[in-house]
Amino acid sequence: MAQEFRLPDLGEGLTEAELVSWSVEVGQSVELNQVIAEVETAKALVELPSPYAGVVEELLIPAGATVPVGTPLIRIATDSASDTPPTRTPVLVGYGPEAAAQSRRARPRAAATPEDTAPPEPVRPDASPAARLAARERGIDLTVVPGTGPSGAVTRHDVEEYAGSAAPRVAAGPSERETRTPVRGVRKQTAAAMVRSAFTAPHVTEFVTVDVTRSVELLERLRGRREFEGLSVTPLSIAAKAMIVALREHPDLNASWDEEHQEIVTKHYVDLGIAVATPRGLVVPHVREAQSLSLLELCRAITELTAIARSGKADPAQFTGGTISLTNVGVFGVDTGTPIINPGESAIVCLGSVSQRPWVHEGELAVRWVTTLSVSFDHRVVDGEQGSKFLSSVAAMLHDPVALLAQL
């Protein structure tokens, strides 16, 4: 005999759910509790286990449809009459035995037309339920809406804004008050690389503000030493060294995403990219095998590389194939930034300006050298935990270079 399974209330008073995908097909046999579909409610994405053993006779709604609680989802021909549960409608607990009354109450909704509904998205942006509804009603993909809510969550207002701004505008004509510059060379490459990275690697950026007075003092002393003469010995040098050391414990950030093979490639060497502003635009030459360099060698390599890059004579190979990068917006007097990862890498650290600020030091207000570090990482490869641990480890070494020394 055939049994219908109706959409249950999956969580304390929900009235509808979206059937994201079916995991079974017509004609397939299913066991009791075998997962038959994935369903998304306002609260959670959950798997539906089959309440019957038997053969799937019909899928009664298409994937992508949003349906009210109580809607029949699937018909299953059960093996024998003996293993069938009582023939009544499955009780939707919390609503009493009247499942029909429930479906009568549910609002009929436009979104129930399955063709309109977008296919399931792998990434689920943070958004309020109201925003999700608004986006669904307008057919807007939530992942492209900039969020202004808590932790960047998309609000209903954001969706409305976005819907408004997406309306076609009258294009402004050319005028003498504007200059048109053809996009080529470094600008063109930068643009392409940034677009590729920003829209393939889901970026997460984290920040930490840290007292680096001891590093500043250390730099003073290093600069006074003979062997460092003529080299650029700056907070960037120590930050670079600290990154390289931190990567030993947190190698996940020194990796790349191989889309084709669906693999994460973790590098056991560090080719450190240093973002350099040049007259022709931004270039990112790399210090090869940076993991094997002493602080002195690292300072020398960075000094040489930036000089070559600025001169415009850098070997193109030095622009590609790094494993992680460092950018220093602090040189422009800026506190921090949210850098975009170099394509092919998984993380980039950004060093803000190192400046004297009021700071609580040993329980008292004091004037200290303070900087803000940030790191952007590719969330396909790195999770918040590793990213955060890496960043705090770099910060700890800048705060107390003895911690760095201990690991050399």
Add this chain to the structure above:
Amino acid sequence: MVDKIAYPVQLLQPDGRRVLRPEYTNLVRDIGPDELRALYEDLVVTRRIDVEATALQRQGELGLWAPMLGQEAAQVGSARALRPDDYAFVSYREHAVAYCRGVDPAEMTRMWRGTAHSGWDPHAVKVTNPAIVVGSQGLHATGYAMGAHLDGAEIATIAYFGDGATSQGDIAEALGFSMSFNAPVVFFCQNNQWAISEPVHLQSPVPIAQRAAGYGMPAVRVDGNDVLAVLAVTRQATQRAREGSGPTFIEAITYRMGPHTTSDDPTRYRSSAETAEWKARDPIDRMHRLLDWEGLLDGAFLTRVRTTADEIAARLRSGAVGAPTPPPLSVFDHVYASEHPLLEEERAEYAAYLAAVTDTEEALS
């Protein structure tokens, strides 16, 4: 039991090898091959109970369920340390404790289905019905223990609660009272790392067990995914209680591998890396490896365990799906032991409302 805060007691490593800690190993000296196998069966069966009930909720047969996936060893190990006269005061997640105390699987889901105020007779099995009000059971356990103490009964009570519950006044009061009155109670905190979406470090910057020190209460931390270690420390604590030495605080470090309840989506607040890390410490895998090392696994045994689990799951399912729906007015029946005028008034009002609804539905149809 002085300073065991820093190093959780462990007798079984994740790879299934034993750890020698004589003071604790001695407490489980009597656990031979048969007992080890029985513990393994408990772990497998209780996981199966949990999985079956979760499926029933997804099938619309239960209103809600609080999965305990991952916490089997903490619950089985502690419940198996109890004697028949001891009394367990539980939260909403202690399905394995209920099972070990002898609750019939057919009765386990009644409250979650809303067909009964309480699923089983607490006094028959000496385990309370699920307490939804977080932390309340700590006070109930303390009160019962104080009574037992006054009666001179040589029993222990055990209060089960989570890491989040330690932020509740009820637990703080229970800790204070139990020390003042030397109550024979064991505070068993399953630190499963999360209170819904709040990570444990928001509850306390120091290990949860350290809170006991402020009350002058001895405390111990234990690897909650190690059924032998949990059994050992709970035996020690319940023994202290029974012989009149007062309360003990146990922090069992474990992990809630599933959602908080079937209404929750944990992927929104915790990383898959974290879940994977704890998967490697799975309490059942660990016990399986131990049995394997010690040559106690064979096909017949594994088949028997599977069959038992299947039977219990089927019993749980039929108990839930077949449960009669109580008449709506019965909701007033067990509020007070005797008649109460206010309740009578409410009952009459509700009866009138139900009659009106029925009339309307008939008129409409």
